[in-house]
Amino acid sequence: MSMPLLTLEHVTLGYPGKALLKNLDFAVSRGEFFGIVGPNGAGKSTLLKTLLGLLPPLAGHLHWPEGRPVIGYVPQRERVDPIWPMRVRDVLHHTLCALGRPHFRRKREHASVAEVMAATGIEALANQTLDTLSGGEMQRLLLARALVVDPAVLVLDEPTAAMDLVATETFMNMISRLHRERGISILLVTHDLQSLSGRADRLGILQSGQLHQGSPEDLLTSESLGRIYGQKIQVDTLRGRSFIHIAHETVSGFERIGAGGT
Amino acid sequence: MIGEIREMYGYAFMQHALLVGVFGGGLLAFLGVFIHLRRIVFLGAALPQISALGISIALFFSLAPFLGAVVGGVAGILLLSFSGRPGKLPSEGWVGIAYATGGSVAVVLLSLSPNPDAGALRLFTGDILGANRSHALWAIGVALGTGLLFRLCWSKFLVSGFDPVMSATLGLKVHVWNALLFLCLGFGLAAVMNTAGSMLAFGMLIGPPAAALMLFRSFPAVILTAVILGTSAAFLGLTASFWFDLPGGPAMATAALFPVLPARIWVAIRDWR
Numbered sequence: 062m063s064m065p066l067l068t069l070e071h072v073t074l075g076y077p078g079k080a081l082l083k084n085l086d087f088a089v090s091r092g093e094f095f096g097i098v099g100p101n102g103a104g105k106s107t108l109l110k111t112l113l114g115l116l117p118p119l120a121g122h123l124h125w126p127e128g129r130p131v132i133g134y135v136p137q138r139e140r141v142d143p144i145w146p147m148r149v150r151d152v153l154h155h156t157l158c159a160l161g162r163p164h165f166r167r168k169r170e171h172a173s174v175a176e177v178m179a180a181t182g183i184e185a186l187a188n189q190t191l192d193t194l195s196g197g198e199m200q201r202l203l204l205a206r207a208l209v210v211d212p213a214v215l216v217l218d219e220p221t222a223a224m225d226l227v228a229t230e231t232f233m234n235m236i237s238r239l240h241r242e243r244g245i246s247i248l249l250v251t252h253d254l255q256s257l258s259g260r261a262d263r264l265g266i267l268q269s270g271q272l273h274q275g276s277p278e279d280l281l282t283s284e285s286l287g288r289i290y291g292q293k294i295q296v297d298t299l300r301g302r303s304f305i306h307i308a309h310e311t312v313s314g315f316e317r318i319g320a321g322g323t
Numbered sequence: 324m325i326g327e328i329r330e331m332y333g334y335a336f337m338q339h340a341l342l343v344g345v346f347g348g349g350l351l352a353f354l355g356v357f358i359h360l361r362r363i364v365f366l367g368a369a370l371p372q373i374s375a376l377g378i379s380i381a382l383f384f385s386l387a388p389f390l391g392a393v394v395g396g397v398a399g400i401l402l403l404s405f406s407g408r409p410g411k412l413p414s415e416g417w418v419g420i421a422y423a424t425g426g427s428v429a430v431v432l433l434s435l436s437p438n439p440d441a442g443a444l445r446l447f448t449g450d451i452l453g454a455n456r457s458h459a460l461w462a463i464g465v466a467l468g469t470g471l472l473f474r475l476c477w478s479k480f481l482v483s484g485f486d487p488v489m490s491a492t493l494g495l496k497v498h499v500w501n502a503l504l505f506l507c508l509g510f511g512l513a514a515v516m517n518t519a520g521s522m523l524a525f526g527m528l529i530g531p532p533a534a535a536l537m538l539f540r541s542f543p544a545v546i547l548t549a550v551i552l553g554t555s556a557a558f559l560g561l562t563a564s565f566w567f568d569l570p571g572g573p574a575m576a577t578a579a580l581f582p583v584l585p586a587r588i589w590v591a592i593r594d595w596r
Contacts, residue, residue, distance in 0.1 A: 134488065
């Protein structure tokens with residue numbers, strides 16, 4: 062990996078009088094896929110807001126060594142209101158126009174919109190309005206919207222929440238492909254540790270106010286996860302992907318981590 | 324009939340009333356689309372009340388009511404938009420408090436003002452036939468100014484309202500675009516409130532955009548329909564008020580709200596088919 066795109070040094074995050082995460086230290090390299098996992102209330106959203114520049118850190122330094130790049134943000138699809146009477150194409154077009162970049166001439170604008178629609182597989186939906194899109198289609202539109210601004214880094218907030226297994230796999234494969242082919246840095250926050258397995262270059266697990274970092278190979282083991290979560294965890298590996306289960310004390314067998322938070 | 328309408332609008336006071344109704348109503352119908360889409364309809368109800376409070380304060384102190392409408396409308400918008408959630412009371416709670424306070428204090432102040440009956444009429448049912456040349460020019464100026472601002476910055480208004488977090492991430496000054504939208508709304512309300520009353524202001528903000536949003540799923544069609552319905556309602560309401568000797572503001576407000584019913588029926592038929 063090359064030089065850091067983003068560094069956090071001894072950063073404390075939260076709201077005045079209520080620090081949620083203390084003394085965070087981590088860096089994200091240019092072109093890296095960094096997955097952040099944590100249960101509800103772990104501080105994922107607070108971390109995300111801080112990374113997006115919407116919430117200043119309470120202490121410490123958040124630094125973009127090469128200057129703040131263009132960030133493509135993909136929210137959870139519930140954050141976008143489908144009552145707005147816009148077509149898929151309009152959402153992308155207006156996002157570009159709102160930036161008011163003089164070099165985006167009309168022809169180039171159309172080309173950018175067409176290109177991201179093709180990359181995210183939503184060309185056929187171009188003239189559909191938001192209220193007619195399925196959950197997966199809406200999430201792909203939000204990805205296309207993030208891509209249309211030509212970002213150096215993509216920040217995704219639980220993009221596969223409430224998606225079924227097939228839609229989740231399709232979406233995550235698309236993210237992996239974009240990361241591989243375009244070299245975009247990816248910061249993906251999720252509940253679902255398993256969906257990052259085999260895709261992320263590095264993981265951060267938020268648990269009890271701490272960020273446990275490491276490579277998937279190091280972190281996705283029964284020992285590491287057991288230590289972090291304080292529970293008996295089983296990790297099975299198949300074709301380079303890890304399948305993670307948490308031992309349930311009252312129910313026989315195992316549950317997949319992240320189905321609704323750990 | 325055409326001749327009678329021509330004769331009716333030959334009077335200067337009718338021309339002024341029509342200009343205030345058409346430009347003010349069209350403007351509020353246009354801005355009302357954003358009120359609906361941002362799901363802040365209750366704010367749309369509270370703002371005319373706060374504007375009414377501004378007018379009643381002006382009347383109480385024997386100042387120009389128009390000044391009170393402008394100051395009240397803009398101050399109310401700033402107060403409700405940027406007050407946050409003190410005490411963790413939901414923002415809707417504060418909007419409700421503003422609605423109730425605006426209306427009740429306005430009535431109390433009017434009862435203490437030199438000419439309480441005329442003031443009450445002006446505030447709630449309006450006295451659009453009392454509109455003069457400066458009222459008309461103000462309505463035209465605010466409508467054209469707002470139209471020009473939105474024409475130049477259409478995508479910014481759209482994107483910052485549609486997804487504020489993503490917009491802020493891209494460096495758009497969301498609070499600036501929100502403030503501009505609300506300022507246009509404040510000036511628009513002042514233009515209508517001072518002569519046509521709170522009923523018409525709220526009717527124009529809510530009725531035409533509601534019908535347009537039910538009928539169409541394309542932004543240009545929604546905007547165009549809302550503005551056409553708003554301006555038509557102003558013309559039809561004013562004409563009816565002259566013909567049948569009805570109060571102007573409520574007649575125009577009724578005309579503005581009427582399209583909601585056929586639009587709802589049309590949607591039911593469309594969904595059924």
